[in-house]
Amino acid sequence: MARRFKSLAALLTSVAVATAPQLAMSDEIWVTNEKDDTISVIDIETMEVVRTIDVGERPRGITFSKDYSVLYVCASDSDTVQVIDPETGRVLHELPSGEDPEQFVLAPDDRHLYIANEDDAITTVVDTQTRTVVAQIDVGIEPEGMAISPDGKIAITTSETTNMAHWIDTETQELFANTLVDSRPRHAEFIKDGTELWVSSEIGGTITIFDVATQAEKGKIDFEVTGVHPDRVQPVGFEMTAGDTHALVALGPSNHVAVVNAETYKVEDYILVGRRVWHMDFNADRTLAFTTNGVSGDVTVIDVAKRKALRSIKVGRFPWGAAFRPTGS
Amino acid sequence: MIRHLCAALAVCAMPMAAVAETMDITVTWLRHVEPERPVLSNLDPIPEDRGRAGAALGLEDNQTTGRFLGQTYRLDIVEVPKDTDPTAAATAALAVSPFLILDATAESLLKIADLPQAQSAVLFNSSASDVALRAGSCRANLFHTLPSDAMKADALMQFARLKRWEDLAMIQGAAPRDTVWAEALRASATKFGMKLGDGKLWEFDADMRRNAAQEVPLFTQDLPDHDLLLVADVANDFARYIAYNTWEPRPIAGSEGLIPTAWSPVVEQWGAAQLHSRFTDLAARDMTARDYAAWAAMRAIGEAVTRTKSTDPATLRAYMLSDEFELAGFKGRPQSFRSWNGQMRQPIPLVTRSAVVAQAPLPGYLHQRTELDTLGIDAPEATCTAFN
Numbered sequence: 246m247a248r249r250f251k252s253l254a255a256l257l258t259s260v261a262v263a264t265a266p267q268l269a270m271s272d273e274i275w276v277t278n279e280k281d282d283t284i285s286v287i288d289i290e291t292m293e294v295v296r297t298i299d300v301g302e303r304p305r306g307i308t309f310s311k312d313y314s315v316l317y318v319c320a321s322d323s324d325t326v327q328v329i330d331p332e333t334g335r336v337l338h339e340l341p342s343g344e345d346p347e348q349f350v351l352a353p354d355d356r357h358l359y360i361a362n363e364d365d366a367i368t369t370v371v372d373t374q375t376r377t378v379v380a381q382i383d384v385g386i387e388p389e390g391m392a393i394s395p396d397g398k399i400a401i402t403t404s405e406t407t408n409m410a411h412w413i414d415t416e417t418q419e420l421f422a423n424t425l426v427d428s429r430p431r432h433a434e435f436i437k438d439g440t441e442l443w444v445s446s447e448i449g450g451t452i453t454i455f456d457v458a459t460q461a462e463k464g465k466i467d468f469e470v471t472g473v474h475p476d477r478v479q480p481v482g483f484e485m486t487a488g489d490t491h492a493l494v495a496l497g498p499s500n501h502v503a504v505v506n507a508e509t510y511k512v513e514d515y516i517l518v519g520r521r522v523w524h525m526d527f528n529a530d531r532t533l534a535f536t537t538n539g540v541s542g543d544v545t546v547i548d549v550a551k552r553k554a555l556r557s558i559k560v561g562r563f564p565w566g567a568a569f570r571p572t573g574s
Numbered sequence: 575m576i577r578h579l580c581a582a583l584a585v586c587a588m589p590m591a592a593v594a595e596t597m598d599i600t601v602t603w604l605r606h607v608e609p610e611r612p613v614l615s616n617l618d619p620i621p622e623d624r625g626r627a628g629a630a631l632g633l634e635d636n637q638t639t640g641r642f643l644g645q646t647y648r649l650d651i652v653e654v655p656k657d658t659d660p661t662a663a664a665t666a667a668l669a670v671s672p673f674l675i676l677d678a679t680a681e682s683l684l685k686i687a688d689l690p691q692a693q694s695a696v697l698f699n700s701s702a703s704d705v706a707l708r709a710g711s712c713r714a715n716l717f718h719t720l721p722s723d724a725m726k727a728d729a730l731m732q733f734a735r736l737k738r739w740e741d742l743a744m745i746q747g748a749a750p751r752d753t754v755w756a757e758a759l760r761a762s763a764t765k766f767g768m769k770l771g772d773g774k775l776w777e778f779d780a781d782m783r784r785n786a787a788q789e790v791p792l793f794t795q796d797l798p799d800h801d802l803l804l805v806a807d808v809a810n811d812f813a814r815y816i817a818y819n820t821w822e823p824r825p826i827a828g829s830e831g832l833i834p835t836a837w838s839p840v841v842e843q844w845g846a847a848q849l850h851s852r853f854t855d856l857a858a859r860d861m862t863a864r865d866y867a868a869w870a871a872m873r874a875i876g877e878a879v880t881r882t883k884s885t886d887p888a889t890l891r892a893y894m895l896s897d898e899f900e901l902a903g904f905k906g907r908p909q910s911f912r913s914w915n916g917q918m919r920q921p922i923p924l925v926t927r928s929a930v931v932a933q934a935p936l937p938g939y940l941h942q943r944t945e946l947d948t949l950g951i952d953a954p955e956a957t958c959t960a961f962n
Binding site for chain 2: 363364366385386387404405406407408409411420423425427428429447448449450474476477498
């Protein structure tokens, strides 16, 4: 009975928070739940889900504007990018996104979204201010990974079936290079001030590293998890720790996150997390990472320095993307 | 950076001209029409473009990649009527291109593979699941993208074993294909240490749509004790009428109920839903196992051309048989070819009509090379010598 009373109290607290979100004081991690059409908001302080927000169908890519005043969400099956007020959780308006937007990246100008249209082999560029499509660029089949260089001059789309990184000149909105990577590229990031591009290949089981100036391949990272067959070690999302010294790499159905030294390109550690780990984001000082685990429907919290999983937090069905939101923003 | 960009742009103003030299690859999809058995039910018509639509989707996929690399792909379609010998058409096709995706019976496949003009060609079997084609009757120029009966049977047995459904019974049809499938199931049962006695032959020719409820309980009353009832009926002529009408309440598997297959629209994970939606956009129907096999053959050629930057059949063949080759086949694992018989390794989904029940290889079936080789003929038991 006492236990029930306590959970009731917890429920009341969360109701209070839900009705008065402006009182939320702590930093948050926002997680898209692909099979629930919701976003779970995790309070980093308490490590609990404090809000659940209804969004469009099959939410995947998630990112905040630079000042965190609006949230962009790819509602893939609604064929739109929703612009949401993070305070109220209300959809402010929708952006024309092309069909089946899966993943996107916000340009450094805080204005242009580069969106991968998975079903259409197109990258769509949308101006979030005028709410219009600026350009559509033909890319390979099943575009997914999106990245943009820190100076905003190069955008990258990776295509899962064509197995390429497509290099887009953002001035002309045209391709200027297409580089092959291993099977099923999923995610791309510019690192080290935009001098290196990393692309993960899910089925190939590798990360390919490109020298951005020449678009030449300069390295490849392989993964090997003890007791897990190489076929199941499938790198998907990855993020860099503070100072770009290490990458945390989500290895899909191997249920591990790899810690990669960004200088030597060597894997230093593997951390056991939830099932089918997909993407992640960090807290403010990047001491904690929050990974989305699609199959187990939870988020694993990783202590970055200790390279250990601290706990898991139940979210909705098939969590896909994660995005950090600071206090009082 | 800007200057570099401009330099790059000058070279690559058009994405299709990213590589200076261009490569043209023609692939022929050749069907030798098989006589199909009439079946009782009208529910599952065989699509007129079965297999062909899969090759066409593979072509689209290859072309999209190809336009960034200066490769152009073409698909020629050849249909040989069922009463006509396919060798003349195959010879003509081989004069145009050494790459053939074949949709034909085992007998026709071997006729074509044995043509003198085919000896340096790369042929794909996308239609025949006969184990013999991967064993004693294998040919060095014949790859197989459709899983063998042995692979499918092993997938089912792994599942039955995991469920501890160790006592099996079987009803088999009288068609030659049913016998072949039943033999594969029996061999697999032995491999996995299951008990499967002689199958009971289904010989009825009454219309089961009207009287299955009367006939099937009687027919199944004297089956040995079993946990799972296998039904070997490749055309699904009678298998569909067995479920729920058996004497004992038992699940059924094989050709109805729980079915091991290369592909089914119920496969949704690993991006499979995207492949399926691209297919339905193209063909306005569901993708079948044969479509999948034809697609995989087309993509295997595209992947090999892209990685080797060659169109030479010997180079492509060697690459496809090497450890380097991998195809993302939308079933969660890289798919490659077995170097001892040219069979494409691939996971086998075990499906009902509305869901994936499991996907083999199942957890616990380990292998020193890849767990995918727990399905079908493995290297130590291979009797195919053509690939040595």
